Amino acid sequence: MSDPISKETESDSHQLSTADRGHLYIVATPIGNLADISQRALDTLKAVDIILAEDTRHSKRLLNHYGVNRPLRSCHEHNEQSMVDWVAEQLSQGQNLALISDAGTPLISDPGFVLVRALRDLGHSVLTIPGPSSIIAALSIAGLPTDGFIYDGFLPAKSSARKTALSAYLAQPRTVVLLESSHRIEACLRDVVEVLGAVRQVVLARELTKRFETVLTGSAEQVLATLEADSDQTRGEFVLMLAGQKLVSESDADISAMLRVMLTELPVKQAVGLVAKLTNKRKNEVYQLALDLKNEMPN
Incomplete structure (x- = not known):
């Protein structure tokens, strides 16, 4: 045409x-x-x-x-x-x-x-x-794999719902691209640390193409510390990119670690279904681990 x-x-x-x-x-x-x-x-x-x-x-x-x-x-x-x-x-x-x-x-x-x-x-x-497009612009300078990525827009505003959403990326092998606002970016990164782990690699692009454009790269814990130490880094509009991750093994210890996080936010049945899907384990095996963990966890 x-x-x-x-x-x-x-x-x-x-x-x-x-x-x-x-x-x-x-x-x-x-x-x-x-x-x-x-x-x-x-x-x-x-x-x-x-x-x-x-x-x-x-x-x-x-x-x-x-x-x-x-x-x-x-x-x-x-x-x-x-x-x-x-x-x-x-x-x-x-x-x-x-x-x-x-x-x-x-x-x-x-x-x-x-x-x-x-x-x-x-x-x-x-x-x-x-x-x-801020999404494509951010990906082009992030240094993360772009042959496959997930764009999920804005995460939920409430921490509990945000953690539930983040748990879906525990074993996500593709780069995840998210948007976040200035008044929630620190809380969002704290939840990333808690759910995905302090060492999960992230790239945070701020104010792209504007005067104060900044790109922070490192572990979730490192990037969060930078924001906490400099309030200027929490101003503006953000594209948050999470490096993809694959489970290195499917041991009971790995599965238990995933379940422990998910059970703090999800019902047992939902947590079991999600972990079984991520690990290719049978649901009844995961369910027994979940019951054992649930009994150990404080009410």
């Missing part, structure tokens, strides 16, 4: 071809450094009839910086379901729209999934204008 933006004359450079109408463009925008926007993204934003933005006030600063003067309309997690019919009607009338988030690629831990799925189900054209 050829580029959807057609520049027919110099005086008509912001107009789409009359034969190229009725599209929703998913447009990636910078995650920090404004210079990271692509020329195709700018051409698209200047050419569409309407721009849907997660936060119009935030996006207006970017658009004003590049002289993009198109009508803006809010589209965020609280109203996107109600926006479906209106957007579908605009597309049916031949209008071209763009969807942008506050930063990076829309729909990746940002609003838009509900809208895009509904429009696709209705047969409307949804096209991508690719660009910045």
